[in-house]
Amino acid sequence: MHEDVERWLLIQENLGRARNTILAYRHALVDYVSFCSTNQIPICEATREHVSLYVRSMTDRFRQARSSVDILTSPVGLANATIRQRLTAVRLYYDYLIEEGIRSHNPVSRGRHTTTARAAMPGPTSRALVPSYSVLPWIPDEDEWRHILTIARTGSPRDRLMLALAYDAGLRREELCSIATGDLDPARRLVHVRAETTKGRRARVVPYSVPTGMLLEAYLHERRSLTRDRGSLFVSQSRRNRGVPITVWTWSKVIQGLARRAALPCLATHTFRHLCLTDLARAGWELHEIAEFAGHRNISTTLLYIHLSGRDLSAKLARATCAHGQRMIEIGAFLGARP
Template sequence: MPYARGLAEYLELCEQESVDPTRATRAHVALHVRELGSRPSRRGVNVVALDSGAGLSNATIQQRLVSVRMFYDFLVEEGLRQDNPVGRGRYTPGPRGGGQRRGLVRRLVKLPWIPSDQQWRRVLAVAADEPVRTRLMLALAYDAALRREELCSLRTDDLDPGRRLVRVRAETTNSRRERVVPYSAATGVLLTQYLVHRATVSRARGGLFLSESRRNFAQPLSLWTSSKVVRRIAVEAGVERFSTHTTRHLCLTDLARMGWEVHAIATFAGHRHTDSAMRYIHLSARDLAERFARGMEQIHAQRVALLSAGAEGAGGRR
C-alpha cells in the first residue's frame, strides 16, 4: 500500500536521525521531503525535468505526506501531541485582504497524459488479438469513461443492452454519486459476444467480468488482474505510459474536442465539480484553438484591408 510505504519511509528517517517520531518537528518533516525530492531515480541520472531523473514526482511526494499527516492527526487525537508538524498550510495575506494556504510542498497540477493517434492504433492492434473479455473491458472503459474500480465492479444487472446504457453504482465511484452513461453500438456487439462466452464460465448473476484462472475461476475479476492485462498490452504495443486510466482520459478529452460543455463532461465523468473536467477542455485545446482561429481571422482581415487600402491609394497616385 502506498500510504503504508510512505509512513514506513518517514519512520525509517526518524530512526536514522535518532528522533522520536512523536516528538518530531516541522524541520524533521522538511528533511523527509527534501530526501524524497532528491533520492536517485530508477530511470537514471540524466535529469531533464524536475521529476524525470531524480526524486519522486510531485504527486507522489504529496501522497507520501498524506500518510505522515494522518499519522500525526492520530497522535493529536490520542493526546500524544499538541500539534501536527505536517500541517495543512499557512495563511498568506493577499493584496486585497484575501489569501491562500500554502502547504509544505507546493502542489503542481499537470494535465493527464493521453496517447497520440498512432500510439492508440498500436494499442488497438495488440488488443485485437486479446480475448473478448479484454476487448469489451477496453471498449467500455473508453465509451463510458470508467475508472478501473468502476469497470471491474460492474454487475450483469448494471447493463441495459436494449438502450445501450450502463449504470455506475454510487458505491463504486469516487464521488459516491450514481450515474448512467451510454456506450456505442460496436461495444454492444462485443457485449453480446462476451455474454455468450460468460455463460460457459458461469450462468449466475453477479459480477460482469469473471476470472478464468484456476485459482479464482468464475470469481469477479480483481483490480490487480485488470491492471496486469492492460500493462502487458501497453508493453507489447510499445506505449508503456498507457494504463487503466488512460481510456478515461482519452474519452473525456475526445468529448471536449467534439465541443461538449464543461458541465456535460463533468456529469458524464461523475465529477462533483467542473474544475476536474476543465483539465480535459485544456488538454483538448478546444477553446484556445477556437479563440486563436477567431482572433487570427480578425487580424488577418484587418491586415488584408490595410493592404487593399494601400493598393487603392497607390493606384490613385498613378
C-alpha cells in the same frame, strides 16, 4: 508498523474510507515509519526539521523501474503528486495524535492559498511544504489510438470489452472492475455505476454504444464457459482462479502489457477515461454535462481532465487570426507597406 499508526489506519477503515485510500495511507505511513526508524527519529516526537528531511529524502530518491513500462532508473526523485500524497497521510496521522493528546502541534503544516480574492480573509496564511504542479495528462493522437486498437484486437473478449467500456462510458479503473451483471441494462445499453465503487461516492447511470454492446454479447458467451454465477461481470480466465472476480491489478497488468507491445509507455488505465472526456468536449458538450457524465462533484475537477491538443489549438488560432490577418493586409496596402 508503529502501534499508533495501526490504530489510526483501523479507525479510517472503520469509518468506511475507500479501500484504495486505506492502502495509499498505509503505503505512505510505512515509508514514513521506515524513514524515522532508519534515522532514529521517534515518530511521536518528530519536528518540522525532521519532516523537511523526509521531504528531501523523497525528492532525492531514485525511481525504480516498474513492470508496467520499461522505465530506466532515473536520478529524479518521486513525483510531486506522490510526495504530496504521502505528506497528506502523515499530516492526518499527526492530527490524530493531537486529538488523542499525544502531541500538541502538527509538524506537517497545512498550506493556505493567498490569492487576491482570499487575501482579505482573516486567519494566518502560509505556503504548503511542497508546491503543487499541474501537468497535462497524456492522451494518444489518432495514429497512436489506431495503433492501440490494432494491438488490443489480439486480446481476449473480456479485455476488449473492458477497453471499450473504459472509453465508451468514461469509467475509472475501480468502477470498471466492480461492474456486476446486475448493473447492466442491455435493452437500453446502460451501466449503473454504484456509489460504493466511485471515487466521489456518487452513483450515476452512463450509456454505452452499439459496438460495445456487440463486444458484451461476445464476452457473455465466453463468461458462461467460465462460470454461471451472477455477481462480478469480469472474471479470471486463469486455471488457478478460473471464474473468480478480477481485481483492479488484473486490469492494470493488461494495460501494462498493451503499453509495452504498443511502445507507448504513457498509456495507463486512466487514459481511456481522459480521452473520452476530452472527446466529449471536442464534440461540443457543455462543461456541466461532462461533469455529470464523469461523476465529478466540482466542475473544476472536470477542467483538469479536459485539454485540447496542440493541433486543435493551432487550428483554432488559425481561424481566430484569419480576420486579423486580412485586416493587416488591408492596412499594409493602404499605408504603402510591401510584403
